Amino acid sequence: MTENEPLLSVHNMEKHFPVTKGLFKRQVGAVKAVDGISFEVYKGETLGLVGESGCGKSTTGRLVTRLLEPTAGKVFFEGQDISHMSQGHLRPLRRDMQMIFQDPYSSLNPRHTVGAIVGAPFRIQGVQTEHGVKKAVQDILERVGLNPEHYNRYPHEFSGGQRQRIGIARTLALKPKLIIADEPVSALDVSIQAQVVNLLEDLQKELDLTYVVIAHDLSVVRHISDRVAVMYLGKIVEIADRKQLYSSPMHPYTNALLSAVPVPDPRAGRGRERIRLTGDVPSPLNPPPACRFHTRCWKAQDICKKVEPPLEELAGGHRVACHFPENAPEPAKAAPAVPAQE
Amino acid sequence: MSFLDVKDLKIHFPTDDGLVKSVDGLSFGVERGKTLGIVGESGSGKSVTSLGVLGLHKGGPAKISGEIWLDGEELIGASAEHVRGLRGKKMAMIFQDPLSSMHPYYTVGHQIIEAYRIHNDVTKQVARKHAVDMLGRVGIPEPGRRVDSYPHEFSGGMRQRAMIAMALSCDPELLIADEPTTALDVTVQAQILDLMRDLQREFDSALIVITHDLGVVAELSDDILVMYAGKCVEYGSADDIFYRPEHPYTWGLLGSMPRLDREPTERLMPIKGSPPSLINVPPGCAFSPRCPYAERTGGRAETEAPLLAETEGGHLVRCHMDRTERRDLWENEIKPVLETQ
Numbered sequence: 001m002t003e004n005e006p007l008l009s010v011h012n013m014e015k016h017f018p019v020t021k022g023l024f025k026r027q028v029g030a031v032k033a034v035d036g037i038s039f040e041v042y043k044g045e046t047l048g049l050v051g052e053s054g055c056g057k058s059t060t061g062r063l064v065t066r067l068l069e070p071t072a073g074k075v076f077f078e079g080q081d082i083s084h085m086s087q088g089h090l091r092p093l094r095r096d097m098q099m100i101f102q103d104p105y106s107s108l109n110p111r112h113t114v115g116a117i118v119g120a121p122f123r124i125q126g127v128q129t130e131h132g133v134k135k136a137v138q139d140i141l142e143r144v145g146l147n148p149e150h151y152n153r154y155p156h157e158f159s160g161g162q163r164q165r166i167g168i169a170r171t172l173a174l175k176p177k178l179i180i181a182d183e184p185v186s187a188l189d190v191s192i193q194a195q196v197v198n199l200l201e202d203l204q205k206e207l208d209l210t211y212v213v214i215a216h217d218l219s220v221v222r223h224i225s226d227r228v229a230v231m232y233l234g235k236i237v238e239i240a241d242r243k244q245l246y247s248s249p250m251h252p253y254t255n256a257l258l259s260a261v262p263v264p265d266p267r268a269g270r271g272r273e274r275i276r277l278t279g280d281v282p283s284p285l286n287p288p289p290a291c292r293f294h295t296r297c298w299k300a301q302d303i304c305k306k307v308e309p310p311l312e313e314l315a316g317g318h319r320v321a322c323h324f325p326e327n328a329p330e331p332a333k334a335a336p337a338v339p340a341q342e
Numbered sequence: 343m344s345f346l347d348v349k350d351l352k353i354h355f356p357t358d359d360g361l362v363k364s365v366d367g368l369s370f371g372v373e374r375g376k377t378l379g380i381v382g383e384s385g386s387g388k389s390v391t392s393l394g395v396l397g398l399h400k401g402g403p404a405k406i407s408g409e410i411w412l413d414g415e416e417l418i419g420a421s422a423e424h425v426r427g428l429r430g431k432k433m434a435m436i437f438q439d440p441l442s443s444m445h446p447y448y449t450v451g452h453q454i455i456e457a458y459r460i461h462n463d464v465t466k467q468v469a470r471k472h473a474v475d476m477l478g479r480v481g482i483p484e485p486g487r488r489v490d491s492y493p494h495e496f497s498g499g500m501r502q503r504a505m506i507a508m509a510l511s512c513d514p515e516l517l518i519a520d521e522p523t524t525a526l527d528v529t530v531q532a533q534i535l536d537l538m539r540d541l542q543r544e545f546d547s548a549l550i551v552i553t554h555d556l557g558v559v560a561e562l563s564d565d566i567l568v569m570y571a572g573k574c575v576e577y578g579s580a581d582d583i584f585y586r587p588e589h590p591y592t593w594g595l596l597g598s599m600p601r602l603d604r605e606p607t608e609r610l611m612p613i614k615g616s617p618p619s620l621i622n623v624p625p626g627c628a629f630s631p632r633c634p635y636a637e638r639t640g641g642r643a644e645t646e647a648p649l650l651a652e653t654e655g656g657h658l659v660r661c662h663m664d665r666t667e668r669r670d671l672w673e674n675e676i677k678p679v680l681e682t683q
Contacts, residue, residue, distance in 0.1 A: 052527035052528065052529065052530075053498075053527055159616045161616055162616070189383040189384055189554065189616075189617065190383065190554055190556075190595055190598045190599060191383060191594055191595065191598045191612055191613040191616075191617075192612070192616060193598065193612075194597070194598035194599070194600075194610035194611070194612030194613075195612040195614075197600070197610055198609055198610055198612060201609070216527065216528065218528065218602060219599065219600040219601060219602045220600055222600065222602065222606055223600035223606060223607070223610065242606070246602070246606075256529060257528060257529065258602065259532075260528045260529045260531065260532035261528055261557065261602050262531070262532075262535065262555065262557030262558050262560065262561045263557055263560065263561075263601075263602065263603045264556040264557045264559075264560045264584065264596070264599065264601065264603075265560060265584060265603055266560045266561075266563075266580040266581060266584055267581075268603060269557075269560050269561045274532060274536075276532070276533065276536065277529045277532075277533070278533075280497040280498075280499050280500070280530060281527070
């Protein structure tokens with residue numbers, strides 16, 4: 001991790017999707033998909049974003065690439081405020097900021113050849129290449145482990161893993177600085193997943209890339225990330241260095257997530273005490289007040305239902321939003337006072 | 343003979359492009375109260391196997407041969423009507439995607455009641471009471487009210503619970519779960535795995551869990567069958583597969599997964615290439631084009647199909663390398679890399 005200015009920085013970003021009803025589309029509520037989150041991504045690092053479905057991790061990815069416009073808050077890319085920038089102004093920035101999508105089937109146009117798909121960024125951005133677009137595209141194909149002679153083939157002629165490589169090739173075409181990968185391997189088979197994870201790591205080293213990897217699979221995120229942010233119902237509940245987060249998680253939700261992952265070790269698995277969370281994630285249409293995790297948390301007390309815990313730094317670079325964090329460093333954080341009863 | 347005994351099961355589909363050998367000579371058995379995990383990548387034939395056992399290929403284009411013995415009764419030669427009578431009562435299935443495997447027009451209760459009344463001569467009221475009971479057993483809150491909900495009103499985890507309630511409503515002796523938790527979030531997955539384990543103990547049923555997730559298999563299974571290109575490549579107890587695996591494909595699967603219970607690795611060890619098309623299965627050993635040890639067989643891997651042979655007490659491996667060589671590779675090359683990571 002470098003100490004320089006962050007490449008991407010997000011301040012209190014919110015995205016509320018209106019819920020409308022009736023003929024006149026009267027707004028009756030809002031889905032608070034992302035509800036005030038802040039984080040930074042430094043050059044050359046990989047930030048992992050984990051959480052269960054509906055926690056707002058994909059919306060976050062779309063907001064920072066400005067495929068969506070935030071309802072409130074700011075997004076800075078290389079120090080420039082892009083939160084409400086027009087599409088026209090954004091276009092030149094898109095070169096530096098690319099996205100890898102989850103589904104390698106629906107994210108490639110079936111009627112375009114691989115050459116056309118990977119060459120599209122050059123045409124759209126009007127980039128001149130030394131030996132022509134075709135040569136440039138073939139170089140990229142080779143780099144991601146595809147046969148350059150497959151330039152004229154169509155997506156359906158490739159397997160899932162190869163398609164994901166085509167998606168990655170398209171992302172790399174213009175040598176971006178930041179890549180947002182939204183569930184880049186979850187649609188792939190285990191053996192292919194590992195190939196793509198290794199490819200992403202190699203490319204990062206070779207091309208000095210910065211990644212934000214969005215995924216629900218905690219083991220993949222641990223493998224690939226330098227720092228990890230855990231989201232729950234539109235909020236970041238914990239963000240830390242990979243090692244700290246996985247070895248001494250502070251938020252009860254992070255603990256529960258980690259203990260829920262099945263371990264491929266039959267003996268260890270049988271003897272393990274698992275934290276059992278009851279119920280499902282509440283609807284983001286009507287999230288619980290104050291600490292959003294209090295409805296499922298075994299440590300919840302009165303204060304959790306009344307006061308929202310701020311995201312505070314409790315150890316070097318380890319921020320957590322909880323009134324009763326676990327593994328907190330000494331001196332133990334005194335339990336906050338419960339507000340006077342009404 | 344086990345409670346369920348499958349012998350040399352073959353399920354082939356004729357297509358315009360050629361014969362697809364989805365399942366090609368598979369044998370396994372499950373006892374009551376025991377769990378068999380079937381692991382494999384997409385297209386390895388694991389789901390086709392489960393549908394075959396339930397007799398759901400009958401009347402379709404599939405060519406099926408071999409024997410399926412359920413509690414002393416042969417099912418492949420049996421009539422479709424007879425197998426239909428067993429389905430639900432004697433054997434049941436939990437599907438991967440509960441939203442698309444439940445009927446959206448009918449309430450959850452209606453669907454459980456329907457299945458129960460087909461097999462039990464009871465009034466609607468009795469069946470309804472049973473449905474409420476079952477929903478309560480699988481942990482759905484307020485089952486008396488929820489029995490009248492439609493599938494879309496349930497969350498993903500609740501739908502999977504309802505699906506399990508439906509499958510268990512007639513107390514089946516054989517339960518097949520095809521990717522039962524793949525569509526679920528990890529905290530909900532943990533709840534469903536616990537539930538399946540508890541219910542199996544209570545009902546003493548034989549359980550087959552089909553999945554690509556080695557973690558899920560490790561949590562549930564007594565025995566594990568690893569499938570590749572329609573064939574069993576390795577079969578053994580959970581301990582055999584996780585602590586003494588002998589097939590290079592199993593090694594590859596173990597090396598491909600990042601693990602939370604170990605120190606993070608520098609690099610994963612993926613299997614090169616991708617799974618073969620079942621129309622053009624490579625000659626000889628189907629895994630040979632992806633196998634890092636294929637050249638050690640002196641050309642046999644490309645020409646001669648290896649047989650599934652027992653190495654030790656019920657541990658079966660389909661590989662040309664001899665046992666000492668495989669043991670040696672595992673102990674000295676594979677295991678140290680997997681464990682010191």
